[in-house]
Amino acid sequence: MMDSLEKMGQQAQAAERELSQLATPVKNQVLGQMAQALRQNQAEIMLANQHDLNQATDLPMNFVDRLTLTAQRIEQMALGLEKVASLPDPIGNIEKGWQTEQGLKIEQQRVPLGVIGIIYEARPNVTADAFALTFKSGNAVILRGGKEALQTNISIVEFLQAVLKQNGLNPHAIQIVQDTSHETASEMMQLTDYIDVLIPRGSARLIKAVVDQAKVPVIETGAGNCHIYVDEFAQLDMASQIIVNAKTQRPSVCNAAEKIVIHSAVAQEYLPKIAEALKPFNVELRGDERAQAILPDITPATEADWGTEYNDYIMAIKVVDSLDEAIEHINHYNTKHSEAIVTDNYEHSEQFLNQIDAACVYVNASTRFTDGFEFGFGAEIGISTQKLHARGPMGLNQLTSTKYVIRGNGQIRH
Amino acid sequence: MMDSLEKMGQQAQAAERELSQLATPVKNQVLGQMAQALRQNQAEIMLANQHDLNQATDLPMNFVDRLTLTAQRIEQMALGLEKVASLPDPIGNIEKGWQTEQGLKIEQQRVPLGVIGIIYEARPNVTADAFALTFKSGNAVILRGGKEALQTNISIVEFLQAVLKQNGLNPHAIQIVQDTSHETASEMMQLTDYIDVLIPRGSARLIKAVVDQAKVPVIETGAGNCHIYVDEFAQLDMASQIIVNAKTQRPSVCNAAEKIVIHSAVAQEYLPKIAEALKPFNVELRGDERAQAILPDITPATEADWGTEYNDYIMAIKVVDSLDEAIEHINHYNTKHSEAIVTDNYEHSEQFLNQIDAACVYVNASTRFTDGFEFGFGAEIGISTQKLHARGPMGLNQLTSTKYVIRGNGQIRH
Structure with a gap:
């Protein structure tokens, strides 16, 4: 039975509470095991991909090309997970710290954004890539990929979730929307109680549709001229x-x-x-x-x-x-x-x-x-073309927020 | 004749191109002159305020209190402008800088957000306060205050615009929406071509209404429990x-x-x-x-x-x-x-x-x-309770974005 979006949102928030507190070595170990899981289950993922490709007979060649997984492409996905494991963890970093005249010690600490929604087209490589970045930065992710890649995406997500479970972690750190109707996509864009930010990845048309419809805050990526x-x-x-x-x-x-x-x-x-x-x-x-x-x-x-x-x-x-x-x-x-x-x-x-x-x-x-790798960020989830929150290549740091932590000894305001 | 919102948006963008390049001493001088202008024209501003108060006979006492300008409150507005003049200008600061392996020198430079829309209730002090912060951070502002304060707001804005003109600057750095109907407020929230960010200031009800209706990105402020x-x-x-x-x-x-x-x-x-x-x-x-x-x-x-x-x-x-x-x-x-x-x-x-x-x-x-002054930011436009872009007290820095400036000597990508 498919979970409702609201249920998925609740599950993501529960997973997020755990993820936000996860130690860096645990995150890195999980990402490493996930890379191995994709390699070991390559045949099964390609079988799921074949089911999708069998349905894709009427689609243009470049579309089918992007949908197709090969052994080499699965290896790239695995390498991507390992690469993100090797990057520094932004969570817990102190961006600034100072003491006020009354003696309060204020620190601005990096924390996860929370629950991130990713809406993308039929490119199965995005599934593992987007998860790696959101997971390492302590966020739960709800993925909504193109319907033509659904079987492939489900297969990838199941293998990633299995690794989470093996490590005693909440599998809802990654969830995929299985109802790929337009209605569900629209509903996801209104899910302000559960999703903190939406990142559409794909064509200018997709991005515009999300910006136009969403109540959840959107980070616009990718349109270039x-x-x-x-x-x-x-x-x-x-x-x-x-x-x-x-x-x-x-x-x-x-x-x-x-x-x-x-x-x-x-x-x-x-x-x-x-x-x-x-x-x-x-x-x-x-x-x-x-x-x-x-x-x-x-x-x-x-x-x-x-x-x-x-x-x-x-x-x-x-x-x-x-x-x-x-x-x-x-x-x-x-x-x-x-x-x-x-x-x-x-x-x-x-x-x-x-x-x-x-x-x-x-x-x-x-x-x-203009690229997260060329800029030295090690990876990227897209290029933000908006001015709010993040601008330019978005690496791990751009998938975080901050909170102020204030230590006192009884201070009151006068 | 009142300008249409679209015309105001175009005017704000034109002013913004000028504002983004304005030298810090010019901005500070203008803010100082504006403080003087408010003091010198105190009687006229209070007359406009009296017009608003004459219409406000049926309103609750605390509402009327917030709407009322006194000599002391106008002096506070003037002091607020001078205070912002004394704060460091964030624009042009280099947040980070590094050199890539290919020898590109990348700098992340602080730039204005662009055009900021402020939607607020009948508190005329917000008019000058919000302008000071947006102006110092290089942004143009479109204000939409409560209809009960309209005459007061128009009077304040006219005196501020006069100072801009005296200095040969574009007066559309500050504009006030004179049609205070709900329709115009709704239209303003959809003005994505012209307004980069909306900041509602006021009651939880006002903020919720803006978050629910706006297509322009919103920074949520102020709800506390x-x-x-x-x-x-x-x-x-x-x-x-x-x-x-x-x-x-x-x-x-x-x-x-x-x-x-x-x-x-x-x-x-x-x-x-x-x-x-x-x-x-x-x-x-x-x-x-x-x-x-x-x-x-x-x-x-x-x-x-x-x-x-x-x-x-x-x-x-x-x-x-x-x-x-x-x-x-x-x-x-x-x-x-x-x-x-x-x-x-x-x-x-x-x-x-x-x-x-x-x-x-x-x-x-x-x-x-939790306050921009107590935190040492010198001033604040509100307390952000969202995770995107800015969290906690929002001072001048939180009213900016960044851009990457990259200097090369012929580099191409391999």
């Missing part, structure tokens, strides 16, 4: 290396560059060069009228282009007459994810860093570095 | 001083104590003492059956009592047989605001600090210290 601004004082070779990398190294991800903004003083010289550099990757170029005048073969860019995240081998070019105009254009159309300037002018670099409103702002580097 | 747990190892005299202070020093506020939880081993001895100590303050005591057995004159507490914030000279008593039972009771009924244990037992103090889920957890001190 990154720009590379080629300044009049740019090293043009460097600009080409950065643009080619930011566009083509992995075009489907949110930190890939979608737009070139270029100063008119160098557009005539540079646009043919970058077009040439992108040619081997079959990048379709679009452009405004001034870009088209220089590159007559490119597609005209429409207003819709400037706000679009292509996630594909497409790039649009905007020609501007000043850094101010570039900053205005970028701040207007970006998703506040990652933006870069290529320049050798100090003042321009500082102005860009100060005035661009985004989670990550770069000088002379590829936007592809 | 604070407990003092008198452990079997408490110094009973200290317990009395703390309880009397936490209950009676200012009973109407959210960090006042509403409940006594007491260990059965000391209940027989202690309850008559605390009843005696509270008698001079006319505190009505309520209690569970075991408390009633010891204090036969008190009112029986109902289930509803345990979850109620009285904000009045009322206190309910719960007798428990263990620290575990006390913690369970408090975690079940509290609003996650402020909780205290009185004990001389080290292990009990640590267990209480670790296991109580609240913004502030005290050993041997009054819950009344």
Whole structure:
């Protein structure tokens, strides 16, 4: 019998009380045993995955690809669990501490957020990855994955829960919503009594739906529309290396560059060069009228282009007459994810860093570095594009809150 | 003509671009001039206030009291502006900085949240206080105060805007919603394109309404139901001083104590003492059956009592047989605001600090210290009782976000 969402919420809160007090070595040992459990039960997980794949005959190839588990992908999931076990535990850290004039000793201590809900699409690797991060940071998690991956997800969760039970721990540290109807997803988004924060992971459409519907606080992740601004004082070779990398190294991800903004003083010289550099990757170029005048073969860019995240081998070019105009254009159309300037002018670099409103702002580097691993966080649950709570790559620390612990000896307020 | 909310949002965003780049001395100078402007125009502000008071004939006395401005209260508003001018500016601070293996220099820099919406009741002092904090932290603010204070609020805002204009600054750093209908309030809560965060200030009912309706992210503040747990190892005299202070020093506020939880081993001895100590303050005591057995004159507490914030000279008593039972009771009924244990037992103090889920957890001190001024933040916009973004007293730092600034020399991702 399936548990109701409310029951799952109660169970998660009960597990959370235990999790918040769990010693770091216990958490690490559990994660290590879970990695082994996934490896040992690889065949059974792949069988469950096969059931899902048998139902997925009408779905697009890239969808089926993301749904498919191979021995290698299960090994990656296991390595992910082991990696998180090796990361420092943020819980209990003292962020700040001071003594007041009346002699109260105040400490700001890191504590778990509580119960985290993750809503995601049919990518079974998210199941183990999201659990590892929420568990290590002392949170209980309720997962709601895409219905096409349900059998795979149930199988993974059962093996993880078995390890919790073997260690005498509450298995409800991880739960998966088995009723994958839209109604249940909506209900989960209203579960303010039990879920402290929702993190949607997936397409812009999924994230927007959650933000629009949820009463539970949401952390928005992942929508990108990154720009590379080629300044009049740019090293043009460097600009080409950065643009080619930011566009083509992995075009489907949110930190890939979608737009070139270029100063008119160098557009005539540079646009043919970058077009040439992108040619081997079959990048379709679009452009405004001034870009088209220089590159007559490119597609005209429409207003819709400037706000679009292509996630594909497409790039649009905007020609501007000043850094101010570039900053205005970028701040207007970006998703506040990652933006870069290529320049050798100090003042321009500082102005860009100060005035661009985004989670990550770069000088002379590829936007592809916006990533928890590249930032040295060891892992990430997503890239937050909102300003509240967490901004940019979210590692273990970003899955926590704090509380003030105050020790006195009888102080009263006057 | 009144501006539409959407127009106000656009204006706030335009002002915010300027505010986010404003130098600290300019902000401080403006705040100082505003303090002077309030003092110089005291008569005119009080005239506007008189218009509001003339309409408020049917309202309860304490409501009218909060609405009334006196010369002294206007001076307090002016002093508040000057106080915020004297506080350190968080914007531009580097929270963390490091270099990656590839040589990228990453800095996490403090930036404003953006546009903050404040929804509050008919307390005109909030108008200047909220502006000072949002302005100093580089944010634009849209205020929506109680309709009964509208003329007073408009008058205050006009004087503040005049100072902005005199300094060549965008006056839309502060705007007040003049249409005080419920529809406009609801519309403001949906204004996700323009408002980055909403902070409701006022009664539990107001806050709940905003949390329930808003699509804009909300920071919940102010609901309190604070407990003092008198452990079997408490110094009973200290317990009395703390309880009397936490209950009676200012009973109407959210960090006042509403409940006594007491260990059965000391209940027989202690309850008559605390009843005696509270008698001079006319505190009505309520209690569970075991408390009633010891204090036969008190009112029986109902289930509803345990979850109620009285904000009045009322206190309910719960007798428990263990620290575990006390913690369970408090975690079940509290609003996650402020909780205290009185004990001389080290292990009990640590267990209480670790296991109580609240913004502030005290050993041997009054819950009344949960306050931005007492914590040394210099000012506060409220006490956050949520776990996301900010928890506990919210000063200038809690009104900011961060961004990552990354300086490279041509790095691309491999």
